[in-house]
Amino acid sequence: MAEHPKKVHRIGIIMNGVTGRMGTNQHLLRSIVPIIRQGGVKVSDSEFILPDPVLVGRNPARLQELAEKSGITAFTTDLDALLKDPNYTVYFDAQTTGHRAASIRKAVAAGKHIYCEKPVASDTATALELYRRCREAGVKHGVVQDKLWLPGIMKLKRLMQQNFFGRILSVKGEFGYWVFEGHSIPAQRPSWNYRKEDEGGIILDMLCHWRYVLDNVFGNVKAVSCLGATHIPERIDEQGRPYACTADDAAYATFELEGGIVAHFNSSWATRVRRDDLLTIQVDGTHGSAVAGLRECYVQHYGHTPKPVWNPDIEQPVKFFEGWAKVPEQEVYENAFKTQWELFLRHVAVDGPFPWDLREGAKGVQLAEKGLESWAKRCWINIDPL
Template structure:
């Protein structure tokens, strides 16, 4: 067995998502399993090079996990020919410049979404990668999670018949920061810093809808800021200039209608923080990130509307749990492994910077739709 080391510059791993999901539960988890078996007698060993702006934070992270390589000088790291891949989990406003620099240095690029704050910038990155012969990837984690994998299994198996609609509910109450600390950083609520739930979540909904049901062809959205003032990490009051809720209606290829509500100002009365209900002529399903329940046409009850009598049926008990039928790995790790195989073996890959640009496009059109009060077509993107 041959061991091949791949050095990965990981920028932004001092943040919550970059640290937990990408460093610990993906790259370090691959190392803990002994590397990634490429199937040709080679084991790929990922060697992270931690990059960040705060010297003490990056150093502490490296020491905590016994890692030898870290830096606050991104240019120096990218100038190192032994570094093959650049990963970016920084705040969105810092991403374009860093990814441009990485592409110019000849590094393959894997990054969080959104890839940019504007469609023009996101397309420019995709073109730069294409023209430079750079392999690129954008994190599109939700389609790798158990609940949506089960949902995809139902779609691929023809369970739904003709799919009619998709209804999604996402969100939770993010504390304002005065009497309880907020669960999200304050920049999320400042438009000038690239914040806003539409910019954050519409890229997710684009790839979920695109991968499972079909391309989004039109969007009508309403965005709003329900909580106009919040308190930052230092307890200072600030104005929330970005939207904290967005309500979207999407038309898909083939006529499927999707409605998805996203809010950081909603209290949860669901089994999971995000759930999608899919209704078709032959059956329906409700999928979260981990679980999926289904109801076939043959087992659908016949409720009767009567507001004068109490409900006598337990509607939830009439659905059947979709079995795991296998083991599911961490969704972020699963996509990391596919990207590494794409880089090393040139295996098929569709979640590139152009796919990331589609998410930015949908967010941009959603914001425009809300501002103008109109439904907008979503043109198909090409480089």
């Protein structure tokens, strides 16, 4: 019997800013390149979606190097010319936050579908403006919300579906690690992260993440109390020059969620890790608790909960780490960025569901903005619906 011809949706993607750390590693090398190598996104046995990317940046030498590394041979420094090309229907933005809005406006005006990194913008008004532009232009749009597809968080969601926790009482997140200042050991993050004038700061960066994690997994955020800090006052930039750190490098935030759940997240680039992972989230409920890292998740049921007694005069008899069971691997987990890329490509090509649009991205910016306001005013701030 003759084999039916396969239907291929070829989607041209303008990938702007992929010479940066996140753009190179997560979006190009660990998402788009593997999707191409696997033969595209499978819609059915006879229908596939195949991305056709072109790399965009400001440095031709870096683009050439990235093209050789990735096998994606098309690259350019001329974004404006590329936006006129009808073969490219999707615009992806992984630039630094301050450059994002202007490029997205041009891409929307050119009729391109929009997919972009977070934060969508550095303020809520601009983020909502970009959302409205996309809606009025009739283009599809989405924002990266990668942590929803981390194996550890997906395991938490499965436990919730199974009613493992009973009534959830609280959520406690610990995120961060020591980012070297650069005086002797080179820094492992770019210097703009620590300059407020370049839209840096951990509050703008991480509260956008915590907004979509809390909203999508545990309950909508109703209010925030946030204290920021700039613990390291001086760092060394990429040219070896000292600079003043004008943005926050740590945030200590408490959130009130729907249903009476209290969440607290510590985020810091000035802390040393003595926990299971760079991010851990502990969920405590009436029936049980769980602690999830990026990939693993450990649980303790009510029936296995020890009964400690406070007595600092003797060695602690309870070995607290021993009372937890590891959640087994029950599913196959791919790179979180790749998973969301495949969903967005389905959304563009065959109208698959994709609720993580630019309005959702604006919610993250709103929480960051309210967190900064809370810090400045030293008070609780309500989070109104957008």
